[in-house]
Amino acid sequence: MTRHDRGRAAARNDPELDPDREHGDGGAPAVLLHGVGKTYGGGRAGVRALRDVDLEVRRGEFVVLLGPSGSGKTTLLNLIGGIEPATSGTVVAGGRDLSGLDEDARTAYRRDTVGFVFQFFNLVPSLTALENVRLVAELTGRGDRERAAAALESVGLAGRGGHFPAQLSGGEQQRVAIARAIAKDPELLLCDEPTGALDLETGRGVLRVLQDLNRRGRTVMVVTHNAAIAAIAHRVVRMRDGRVAEVTTTAAPAAAGEVAW
Ligand SMILES: Nc1ncnc2c1ncn2[C@@H]1O[C@H](COP(=O)(O)OP(=O)(O)OP(=O)(O)O)[C@@H](O)[C@H]1O
Secondary structure, three states: OOHHHHHHHHHHOOOOOOOOOOOOOOOOOOEEEEEEEEEEOOHHHOEEEEEEEEEEEOOOOEEEEEOOOOOOHHHHHHHHOOOOOOOEEEEEEOOEEHHHOOHHHHHHHHHHHEEEEOOOOOOOOOOOHHHHHHHHHHHOOOOOHHHHHHHHHHOOOOOOOOOOHHHOOHHHHHHHHHHHHHOOOOOEEEEEOOOOOOOHHHHHHHHHHHHHHHHOOOEEEEEOOOHHHHHHOOEEEEEEOOEEEEEEEOOOOOOHHHOOO
């Protein structure tokens, strides 16, 4: 082994330093869905939100899910996030077969492995930015102040920790929500319309944060109606009528700052 090879091998242990690391590390996938179906309700009134979905997401990938309203995007994200169970098929995420987990185990999976970011930031209005970030970190048992402060800093909001949500812009509130999601350092970040309520400039700021996290090795899945966001993804999954209609790979994903809508 040459010195160069040894350097690479050492770097490989640190995802931030690995010169060869691209999206996907060739190991176990971050997410694996096989024959997944989801039906809400029963009988003739039942709604089949997902039908026979197969999908593999590699660790470190940035995946964007597009599709018309009602095509099943949010349902897919909820199944992967352990928010609700599949009706049929298997969902493996974070090395666990979620289909086999009871409610308590699914809660533990959500708490330990997944970060969620939603369109409406879901911040507690009576708590400051820092307290909002700490709240979730505390629930996960990783509630130290430094960790919360570091998460706020990583989204460019160091110094705003003492502000209440009403004192922050929409983009800043969304970045607090992302800080809250990443304070527990989740393997998998699931985002549902994270820029939906934001204008172009603030939306780009949020995408930059997501892309940055992804470049540091986190797996990111973003559900959106905004086809422009697909430019920054490694892969784009298009849903139609509860099925995966098309999966495309982007040869050279764009930088978040280049995206326009
Ligand atoms: N809790 C629920 N109870 C009953 N039906 C539901 C429920 N959640 C979703 N659905 C139905 O499942 C289908 C897929 O919904 P889903 O929210 O996953 O679609 P979507 O692609 O995310 O849509 P949108 O882009 O409008 O958010 C829709 O027909 C929806 O009405």
